[in-house]
């Protein structure tokens with residue numbers, strides 16, 4: 240039976256996926272490891288099985304206020320980019336023991352408009368906003384996917400960047416009022432249910448694409464991200480992972 244690890248598998252899209260997959264599912268939430276901490280992320284990697292077929296990166300948390308972790312990272316970036324990088328690279332050997340390995344990164348590829356990295360201020364000390372932090376993480380994930388495919392050209396791992404678009408996942412619970420009510424109401428009206436979002440993803444999990452890197456928006460292919468800055472991001476991220 241396949242082993243599927245879902246970082247962010249306790250709520251939202253990750254939880255709906257965990258409930259719908261016929262596999263040995265390891266659904267992880269913040270009670271298993273705080274993925275804003277690189278130390279806890281590394282310890283989690285050491286606890287996971289030495290063969291994994293699919294790694295799903297679905298953990299994220301957004302905030303209207305700028306929060307800096309004990310390790311000095313802006314929280315959105317820590318959980319949304321640094322931990323994802325660490326999980327993908329750290330679990331690569333376990334994934335490469337599978338005959339058909341895949342990393343599915345639920346992110347913002349092909350979103351409303353391309354985000355950008357604040358190279359001289361990645362922790363967003365100047366001009367933090369929920370939008371700036373979210374868009375920075377979206378762009379970082381594009382680069383993480385492109386960088387992974389570039390760094391490990393002979394790897395059997397297929398890396399899939401997937402933007403589910405608007406899903407009524409309950410993520411509005413992370414916000415204070417009145418934002419909670421606004422986002423919750425909009426999600427109920429315009430968002431897709433988590434069950435439907437998971438159903439769209441299931442064929443992808445059953446039959447991973449053959450290309451090393453694929454970018455999809457709600458199942459539809461979108462152009463692959465430009466990987467120009469992927470190596471630059473890797474150079475910035477690597478020292479933060481120690």
Ligand SMILES: NC(=O)c1ccc[n+]([C@@H]2O[C@H](COP(=O)([O-])OP(=O)(O)OC[C@H]3O[C@@H](n4cnc5c(N)ncnc54)[C@H](OP(=O)(O)O)[C@@H]3O)[C@@H](O)[C@H]2O)c1
Nearest residue numbers: 247249250251252268269273274298299345404405406408
């Ligand atoms: N929902 C959308 O409309 C939408 C649109 C585009 C992209 N996406 C992306 O899709 C992914 C899943 O979205 P979602 O809406 O399903 O998310 P969600 O409902 O907010 O669930 C987030 C998951 O992340 C985990 N998590 C949060 N903080 C954590 C921490 N510090 N350490 C470890 N795990 C932590 C949560 O676990 P606990 O509950 O146990 O803390 C939960 O399982 C996200 O990365 C998001 O960016 C979502």
